[in-house]
Amino acid sequence: MTVIDFTAFIDRLATASGETILPFFRTSLLDVENKSASRDFDPVTEADRAAEAVMRRMIQASFPEHGIVGEEFGNQNEDAEYVWMLDPIDGTKSFIAGFPIWGTLIALLHRGTPVFGMMHQPYIGERFSGDNRSSRYRGPSQGRKLAVRRCPSLQEATSFTTSPLLMNPDDRAAFGKVEAEVRLTRYGGDCYSYCMLAAGHLDLVIETELKSYDIAALIPIITGAGGVITTWEGEPAQGGGRVVAAGDRRVHEAALKRLNG
Missing domain, CATH: 3.40.190.80 (D-Maltodextrin-Binding Protein; domain 2)
Structure with missing residues (x-):
């Protein structure tokens, strides 16, 4: 099975997580907890947990032999050939402040190396994805290939x-x-x-x-x-x-x- 076999499934993960998160964004009733045992503020919301739970269920149903590493619910079978790494809301502090500079991170690792990644911002409707050989953007400004710019110093x-x-x-x-x-x-x-x-x-x-x-x-x-x-x-x-x-x-x-x- 090659990486290309997983692309449609990763899109489904992104769609499901986005549909789970959006009802919580910019709502006055959002519950915020502090995961840190120190004086630092490390917030987590019910949106984080619900989105990761949805993605985990989908992965386990489709690829029960795969491992999963997630921010909210820990690791399982992390020595598997294929491992999914999930951060349901990267930028939770921006999320709870109502700023749309957060995203869902979905990575697929093969024998410990990231071979496919997606960042999905459902509020704006943007998806950035790549497989180490090429990267693409999909969003309100249509789709295009991504390319870094040159900078000499x-x-x-x-x-x-x-x-x-x-x-x-x-x-x-x-x-x-x-x-x-x-x-x-x-x-x-x-x-x-x-x-x-x-x-x-x-x-x-x-x-x-x-x-x-x-x-x-x-x-x-x-x-x-x-x-x-x-x-x-x-x-x-x-x-x-x-x-x-x-x-x-x-x-x-x-x-x-x-x-x-």
Whole structure:
């Protein structure tokens, strides 16, 4: 069975999760819980849980031999040949604030490597998908192939991170070295930043403290659009942690040098 066999099923997962989430978005009755045991705020909503539950049921019914790794309900059969990684709402803080810069992340891994990824934003009606060889956009502005843009240097780059406040002090200082050189830095975006990079609208995304389900779906989208994504150490990024994504390898290499001193 090849990756192409799964594309229609992934579209069905995206549709079902979107239909589950949308009734909760921008409603005054949305219940929000804090998953963090510390002073940090790590919100989860009934929309997160309901959407992941729907996708899990569909996967288990269609592919009972596959593994699943999800943000809300843990891992099962994670050593299987095929494993699904699910983040029902990446950007829950934006979701609860009513901003539409969140998305559902669906990744398919084959023997530990992400081979297909989708980011679905049901409120706007956008889908970004990729399989490491090519990436596509579908949405209100019609469908098109995604391609990163060329950028010769950090000094000409537009950079995004969700927030430097999410970084530990050492990582924040290292990020500051990059931020001091780029042409423009913006904050926020979560998964949307990576998709805008794949679409050629920005040049660099730097993050820390990511989980595997935060990033796995975005890797095939970025690489399929011609970009590069690794850890700060230059290793494969599917395990999460500290991640750097760039549309141009020259920007990626320069960012790694600054981040690593």
